[in-house]
Amino acid sequence: MKKVYCFILMLSSFTNIFSQENQTEYHRNTISPVYISNNTSYNSLINQNFSKILVPSKYFYNPIPDFEIAPKSLNTSEIINQISNKQIAAKSLHTWKSKDEFISRAKYNLSDNEIDLLKNTQRGVESKIADEIWFKKLIKSTYIIVIDFNEIITMEEFYNKDDAKNALIGSTPMRRDKNGYQATVTAYLYQINLDDKNYSYFTDNWTKELDNPNFVDSYNYDLNYIGKYSTKSEGTQLNSSSNQKSNDALFVDLLSNSLEQLLIAIGDKYEPFTVKNSIYSKNPITSNIGKKESLKPNQLCFVYENRNEKWEKTCVLRAKKVADNRVYSDGNSTLSSFYKVNWGNCDEGMLIKPHTDKGVSISIGYLQQPASGLSAKISYSVYKLLKTSDLVHLKLFIEGNYFNNMEDKSPVFNEYTANGKTFVDANKLNSYNLGIGFEYEIFILPGIQLVPFFGYYIETTSYSDKNKIDEMLNPEILPAADWYKMLPIVKVFFKDEVADAKYGQIMYFQAGIKLPINLTYNLKLVPSYSFSNRNFSNTKGIGSYSNFTQYPKNIVVSGNNFLNISLQFEF
Numbered sequence: 001m002k003k004v005y006c007f008i009l010m011l012s013s014f015t016n017i018f019s020q021e022n023q024t025e026y027h028r029n030t031i032s033p034v035y036i037s038n039n040t041s042y043n044s045l046i047n048q049n050f051s052k053i054l055v056p057s058k059y060f061y062n063p064i065p066d067f068e069i070a071p072k073s074l075n076t077s078e079i080i081n082q083i084s085n086k087q088i089a090a091k092s093l094h095t096w097k098s099k100d101e102f103i104s105r106a107k108y109n110l111s112d113n114e115i116d117l118l119k120n121t122q123r124g125v126e127s128k129i130a131d132e133i134w135f136k137k138l139i140k141s142t143y144i145i146v147i148d149f150n151e152i153i154t155m156e157e158f159y160n161k162d163d164a165k166n167a168l169i170g171s172t173p174m175r176r177d178k179n180g181y182q183a184t185v186t187a188y189l190y191q192i193n194l195d196d197k198n199y200s201y202f203t204d205n206w207t208k209e210l211d212n213p214n215f216v217d218s219y220n221y222d223l224n225y226i227g228k229y230s231t232k233s234e235g236t237q238l239n240s241s242s243n244q245k246s247n248d249a250l251f252v253d254l255l256s257n258s259l260e261q262l263l264i265a266i267g268d269k270y271e272p273f274t275v276k277n278s279i280y281s282k283n284p285i286t287s288n289i290g291k292k293e294s295l296k297p298n299q300l301c302f303v304y305e306n307r308n309e310k311w312e313k314t315c316v317l318r319a320k321k322v323a324d325n326r327v328y329s330d331g332n333s334t335l336s337s338f339y340k341v342n343w344g345n346c347d348e349g350m351l352i353k354p355h356t357d358k359g360v361s362i363s364i365g366y367l368q369q370p371a372s373g374l375s376a377k378i379s380y381s382v383y384k385l386l387k388t389s390d391l392v393h394l395k396l397f398i399e400g401n402y403f404n405n406m407e408d409k410s411p412v413f414n415e416y417t418a419n420g421k422t423f424v425d426a427n428k429l430n431s432y433n434l435g436i437g438f439e440y441e442i443f444i445l446p447g448i449q450l451v452p453f454f455g456y457y458i459e460t461t462s463y464s465d466k467n468k469i470d471e472m473l474n475p476e477i478l479p480a481a482d483w484y485k486m487l488p489i490v491k492v493f494f495k496d497e498v499a500d501a502k503y504g505q506i507m508y509f510q511a512g513i514k515l516p517i518n519l520t521y522n523l524k525l526v527p528s529y530s531f532s533n534r535n536f537s538n539t540k541g542i543g544s545y546s547n548f549t550q551y552p553k554n555i556v557v558s559g560n561n562f563l564n565i566s567l568q569f570e571f
Contacts, residue, residue: 031061033053108327192224301354425468433458457532532562
């Protein structure tokens with residue numbers, strides 16, 4: 001027991017050192033989730049499954065055996081009263097009072113830099129580690145996350161609600177391709193305040209719990225309210241999946257995803273929950289951030305430099321290879337490697353912070369070939385979709401193009417006359433296509449990518465002035481624009497033929513290359529070139545009817561090559 005007292009004494013002796021810590025370092029936070037009982041129909045399910053929540057690996061987890069609170073209102077003081085009444089702060093700190101767990105966590109949290117510092121001490125790592133400041137850093141970073149499940153609905157209920165909305169506006173019902181649950185959740189974040197008074201009580205009474213397993217810490221630790229964060233979450237699966245999870249398993253997925261999404265929302269706004277470390281080397285770019293800190297393949301990262309006591313962003317990276325550093329550091333951990341995705345300075349010692357991105361990009365552009373027009377494309381990361389790390393650079397895209405300045409090249413419009421009229425200007429066309437395909441990102445230089453792509457498209461083309469086409473097809477019984485004055489029986493007889501004659505539709509493959517150039521890290525100027533087997537000469541058109549049997553061609557549209565320039569926004 002003498003060693004334990006010495007251990008506590010050494011912990012208490014480093015308050016001054018702790019206050020001087022490098023604020024750029026990342027210290028693993030400890031979280032204790034609890035939830036608010038709001039008497040919903042899902043409350044019993046939450047209670048049964050809350051302990052099964054999966055906590056992201058970049059956090060330590062201090063479980064609370066009694067994880068349900070029922071505040072009378074959702075104001076901070078009422079929530080704190082509930083936390084105090086149930087002694088949740090003391091129960092959270094209970095895990096730290098296991099000396100073996102304490103040392104194990106502290107060693108796991110040490111970075112290579114900290115290991116190197118310990119190696120330089122006279123007694124070395126194993127002897128010196130117990131009386132250093134990293135223990136106190138960990139204890140002070142203990143948080144209670146109070147989760148309020150505002151609304152939980154099944155996917156069937158979600159589809160029913162959406163169908164009811166669509167029915168009001170006459171829109172098509174949504175495709176029902178998922179089952180499971182969706183939720184809207186809110187987190188209230190509190191930090192256990194281990195100031196001098198609270199920390200002294202913690203260390204002074206530590207041995208009571210070590211000596212007596214029945215000792216219950218009833219001390220009312222102060223709490224610091226950090227903030228309120230809201231998000232949406234889900235625990236779903238595709239109906240087409242062959243391995244269907246049970247409803248209970250999907251509900252656990254919902255709870256785990258709720259915590260994960262809330263932690264992401266907290267990390268975006270609260271600096272102590274932001275992973276950060278220094279850049280270890282410049283060429284190649286490496287850092288000691290890895291799977292231990294929940295770094296993901298191809299994850300976006302920002303680089304900062306301290307300029308005049310202000311951190312300024314200098315460069316943007318993506319993770320190239322994520323190191324599995326989920327072991328005790330020995331000073332020579334495997335490093336994650338990164339590549340630059342835009343121009344800017346990136347040097348050793350600068351600060352690197354992973355950033356959450358959704359894997360979505362939206363492009364809006366101008367088409368120059370095969371005709372002038374507008375284009376739009378949305379792309380989504382296959383890795384985000386399938387969680388397959390081998391496909392981090394592959395994206396699925398849906399693209400649509402509209403051409404407003406096309407012409408039918410058939411000679412019929414130059415040569416045909418009826419009722420003394422010519423139809424040279426009747427060949428004007430509008431066209432639009434829709435395609436789906438894949439593109440693969442290759443980063444050739446900072447700020448410049450090479451993106452080959454391949455897609456399958458369907459294109460529909462129609463005449464701009466349909467009245468003139470009506471007149472050409474039916475010159476004898478359909479003079480000028482008198483179609484709607486025809487006798488009903490004649491109108492019915494010719495209606496379908498004329499309608500079919502006004503458009504052409506084809507399907508084709510298209511492949512090409514894009515060259516995105518960064519304007520900012522999430523805004524790119526993208527010229528692209530592609531080729532296709534697009535050919536409109538054998539489609540339905542006016543030449544297929546008896547009036548134009550002397551003209552064997554139907555709608556004739558030239559242009560197998562596509563040239564486009566667009567702006568691409570990434571999220």
